[in-house]
Amino acid sequence: MRKQTRVFAAALLFAGSIANAQSSNEIVGDDAAPNVDTPMEEAIAPDRHVPDFGKAGYSATDGKALYESLCAGCHMPDGKGAIGAGEYPSLAGNDLLLSAAYPIYLIINGQAAMPSLGHLLDDEQILAVTDYIQTNLDNDYETDGTLELVADSRPETEEEMATEEHAIPQESAEPSAKRDTVANVVRHGLPNSDFPILQAVEVPADATLVYLSGTVPQVLDDSASEGAPERFGDTAAQTDSTLTSIRSKLEALELGMGDVIKMQVYLVAPDGQDSMDFSGFMEGYTKHFGTDAQPELPTRSVFEVAGLANPDWLVEIEVVAVRP
Numbered sequence: 001m002r003k004q005t006r007v008f009a010a011a012l013l014f015a016g017s018i019a020n021a022q023s024s025n026e027i028v029g030d031d032a033a034p035n036v037d038t039p040m041e042e043a044i045a046p047d048r049h050v051p052d053f054g055k056a057g058y059s060a061t062d063g064k065a066l067y068e069s070l071c072a073g074c075h076m077p078d079g080k081g082a083i084g085a086g087e088y089p090s091l092a093g094n095d096l097l098l099s100a101a102y103p104i105y106l107i108i109n110g111q112a113a114m115p116s117l118g119h120l121l122d123d124e125q126i127l128a129v130t131d132y133i134q135t136n137l138d139n140d141y142e143t144d145g146t147l148e149l150v151a152d153s154r155p156e157t158e159e160e161m162a163t164e165e166h167a168i169p170q171e172s173a174e175p176s177a178k179r180d181t182v183a184n185v186v187r188h189g190l191p192n193s194d195f196p197i198l199q200a201v202e203v204p205a206d207a208t209l210v211y212l213s214g215t216v217p218q219v220l221d222d223s224a225s226e227g228a229p230e231r232f233g234d235t236a237a238q239t240d241s242t243l244t245s246i247r248s249k250l251e252a253l254e255l256g257m258g259d260v261i262k263m264q265v266y267l268v269a270p271d272g273q274d275s276m277d278f279s280g281f282m283e284g285y286t287k288h289f290g291t292d293a294q295p296e297l298p299t300r301s302v303f304e305v306a307g308l309a310n311p312d313w314l315v316e317i318e319v320v321a322v323r324p
């Protein structure tokens with residue numbers, strides 16, 4: 001059966017001029033960096049199909065043995081993945097394994113339903129299992145992992161995890177198209193740009209899309225009278241408070257900011273200015289998207305509008321999310 005796919009294309013307006021806007025990345029909120037010390041029982045939700053890890057460390061340095069005891073329970077012995085309580089991606093013939101940086105980072109830090117396993121394995125074991133999956137399970141890549149890369153991917157503290165050097169290196173580890181395994185969403189980054197939006201995203205026809213109504217800023221200073229700029233803050237503050245509200249709304253629906261695939265932004269020019277404060281908007285946006293804690297990006301368009309329902313509002317944002 002032919003798979004239908006919806007493709008959302010992003011507006012690339014401004015992409016060239018504000019390419020450095022991402023540098024103000026910050027960790028926000030509590031779903032921040034995965035905790036490497038989380039015991040296995042907590043790292044894996046009880047309803048998932050979980051292999052018997054045991055609590056002791058693994059003595060094997062043989063990548064195959066490690067794969068079979070630690071990974072095959074979820075990704076299956078042939079690496080072809082599985083759909084059960086959750087969906088476990090196929091590692092077989094997976095071109096995201098071309099560069100060792102991606103699997104190494106995931107093994108250590110986990111991601112979504114993939115538990116962080118870094119605390120169970122020493123550096124050599126991580127390298128051994130990475131070498132194994134790069135060269136087996138229908139994969140035939142050069143093993144380019146090194147002990148140094150493993151050591152570099154290990155966060156020493158959560159705080160350190162938030163720093164840029166622990167982010168997955170863009171060129172090698174962030175593939176141009178990255179699959180969101182659960183809903184089979186395919187995210188296409190911008191070619192040759194680190195501007196933090198997607199070029200396109202593919203959503204399978206059977207995925208559930210969740211549309212949020214336009215969300216507007218919160219009052220930040222109750223004592224400021226209506227019309228006073230302090231009441232809702234500037235564009236950066238209004239963007240941050242709007243996205244924080246969006247995040248709460250998503251959480252109430254058991255979704256997260258990482259599930260957002262499409263965003264439309266309406267900005268009003270601040271009083272006394274000719275045009276919208278796009279860089280202020282980017283300052284707020286980059287606190288919520290493309291961070292180490294929340295690396296996913298949506299497709300996005302930004303419009304300047306003449307006004308919003310309340311004359312104090314400078315920002316209104318609509319998002320569409322995919323339910324994983």
Ligand code: HEC
Nearest residue numbers: 070071074087088089096103106111112113114129181182
């Ligand atoms: C408890 C189940 C579980 C175990 C055990 C597990 N994984 Fe995963 N793995 C997942 C899930 C779920 C994902 C998808 C994560 C996501 O949605 O981002 C994943 C994703 C991955 C990916 C990314 C694949 C892609 O296409 O993006 C790699 C690589 C990977 N796992 C390797 C491993 C290796 C190697 C091991 C063993 C050392 C392992 N996993 C153990 C559940 C597991």
